[in-house]
Structure formats: structure tokens, C-alpha cells
Amino acid sequence: MAYVGGVSEPGCVFCNALANDDDVASLIVHRGVHAFVILNLYPYNTGHLMVVPTEHVSDPAALSEAARSEVAELTASFCTGLRLVMGCDGLNIGVNLGSAAGAGIADHLHQHIVPRWSGDANFMPIVGDVKVLPELLPATYAKIRAEVARLKSSADSVRVVLLDPDRSGLFLEHDTFPRVRLTEGEPVWRATLTSLAPIAASCELLGWGGPPSTSFDPIQPPILTLSFTPREGGAPPYRLQSLDDANAALSEADRAVLAQAIGRRG
Ligand SMILES: [Zn+2]
Secondary structure, eight states, X not given: OGGGSXXXXXXXXXXXXXXXXXXXXXXXXXXXXXXXXXXXXXXXXXXXXXXXXXXXXXXXXXXXXHHHHHHHHHHHHHHHHHHHHHOXXXXXXXXXXXXXXXXXXXXXXXXXXXXXXXXXXXXXHHHTTOOOOSXXXXXXXXXXXXXXXXXXXXXXXXXXXXXXXXXXXXXXXXXXXXXXXXXXXXXXXXXXXHHHGGGEEEEEEEEEOSOSOGGXXXXXXXXXXXXXXXXXXXXXXXXEEEHHHHHHHSOHHHHHHHHHXXXXXX
């Protein structure tokens, strides 16, 4: 519910997001040359993305040919990606030009991509303005960002920051974050949960664990942060360590990842 409060900010939300280095905070999942892809802070449905030209224009006619073409390319790629990651049955794609047509941010052109599931909105008219949010935005963001990172880095594994549910400890494997192998055709997040399930009493995706900026993706395989409780009898070879001990054991790069994961979780 923290995301449905309706916080307003000065200036253009898309231009502000672009100017911010922290793509996790801005919900940007991909930055291209003439366009970027961002999660909607007020989604109509889980996984609601927007493909936005970097240029602040209100009409497609004002866009360069290169920008128009990149918006079309990104729309096609992210439709394919959303089918895989979110497992949706269909998608709505659309642009509202001008506030008369329903554009919330009329000054900066943006194309919506909204995942749909059979029967997902059948009860919506009954509850009026209430929006259906079966998943928190940080988890949705992590799922999509992890898939983009996997594509860019050609990674065949994901690293997992496994936090104790009360965030006082961390599970390490040989003094580093455990690594989970990915399988072809299965989204990163599901491969991760499937792989951890046999040794977990509970396991929940909390968010993206990698660097904030999407620009680092080419050299970074995906990292996810999860809340993890092992089954009775432990989860060898993972070993629970206090955050202090973990910090002493980790490499400098991994310490930064841990700080990021803890920071994001408050
Ligand atoms: Zn703008």
C-alpha cells in the first residue's frame, strides 16, 4: 500500500527518473540509446511497464525516426520478456495522447505494456478504483531486471543474497553468495525459487540485489535478494553467519552488494 499513496513530485517524472543514477529507486529496468523502460509506480496490473523515449516530447510526430524505431523494438522485446517472466496470457499495449485521451503525464510520450491474465480484472468494476496488486513492486522489479541482466551478461547462473527473515544474518557458501544455476526457458526468479525449495522451509523474493544502475548490467550476472529460512537440519553447504562475520569474510565487491541489499530492506 505504500506505493498507492499518490506522491507528487515537481517536474516531469520520466525526465526525473532518467536524471537519477539509482535505477532501482526510479524503477528503470533498461536504458537504451533513445528510449528506456520503466515500471509504472501505479500499475493497472502486475508487471505494468512503460517504454519511454528519452526526449521530452508529447507527440510521436515530434520523435526522431531512431527513437520511434527503438520504442517499437523495445516494445516487442519486453512483450516477449513479460510473457516469460510474468507468465501472462495476454498484453495490452497503448499510448494515450493528451489528457483528454487519458494520459496521466501528457507532456512526455510513453507507451504502456500491461500484462493480462484470463479473468484478472473481472471483479474490478465492483470495487471501483481499487487496484489489484498481488505482488509488491520491488519483487516485480527484481524479476524483470534479473531477466534483462541475464540477457545482457549471457549468465548461466544467478547469485543470491539469502537474508535471515529478521535480517540479522546471511547464508554464505564458501564465504561468498550462493550461486544458483539457470535453466533455458525458465525465468531467473522461478529457477531460483525452484532450486532453493528443497532446502528451504520458506523463501521469498525481496528485490533486486545487484548494482542500482542498469549501465553495469553488461558485466554483471543477475543478483537477487531473498528472505530464506532453511528446513529443519540446515541447508548445507549454506552457512548462516552474523552480518558482522559475513562482512569480514566477503570480498570488497560482495560487501557493497550486501550493503545495498540491507539498505534496500531498511
Ligand atoms: Zn519528460
